[in-house]
Amino acid sequence: MIRTPQALIPYIFLCAFVAAGALWNLGGATVDASRLGGPFALTDQDGAPRSDKDFRGHYVLLYFGYSFCPDVCPTTLAMMADALDRLGAKGRRVTPVFVTIDPARDTPKVLKQYLAAFGPSFVGLTGSPASITTVAQEYRVYFARHPLAGGGYAMDHSGVVYLLAPDGNLITFYDAPLDSKALAADLEKRISSQ
DSSP: OOOOOGGGHHHHHHHHHHHHHHHHHHTOOOOOGGGSOOOOEEEETTSOEEEGGGGTTSEEEEEEEOTTOSSHHHHHHHHHHHHHHHTGGGGGGEEEEEEESOTTTOOHHHHHHHHTTTOTTOEEEEOOHHHHHHHHHHTTOOEEEEEOTTSOEEEEEOOOEEEEOTTSOEEEEEOSSOOHHHHHHHHHHHHHTO
């Protein structure tokens, strides 16, 4: 009989949980669209007021993060940009939208500079801490300020990418791990079916 060392049990459960989540996501999770999302009024990277209504008629890939993020945010935004490039002309039907969860540092100017690295189609949104909290709560986005040794802070946050339909309703969401090829294939299928 093979015995599993007690110390490995938490890791086995973690691996099983991650594998189940990946299979669930690839299988096309059923999402209760009535429970996620809602109207918002924020400011874009050019300092212009933007609301959820400004994106009607386009699919939206919506992601919450912050420009000072050292790894997850730039990786996710680059993956989104690559997926849209893979779609060719169909990619123009999708607007990638980045909502900051760090409005104290992510001013319109900072967002404009940051998002330029990912392509001209990206829209960055910021606003008051209260308005950002409201939008994040609408999408059930977790975020929290995390103090760093020696001063400063980072932001802990969830890493979900939401796909919104041209009418503004949620179609689905993608969580890690996801690559640009898989995202492009799923977007292609969903855009072509409508």
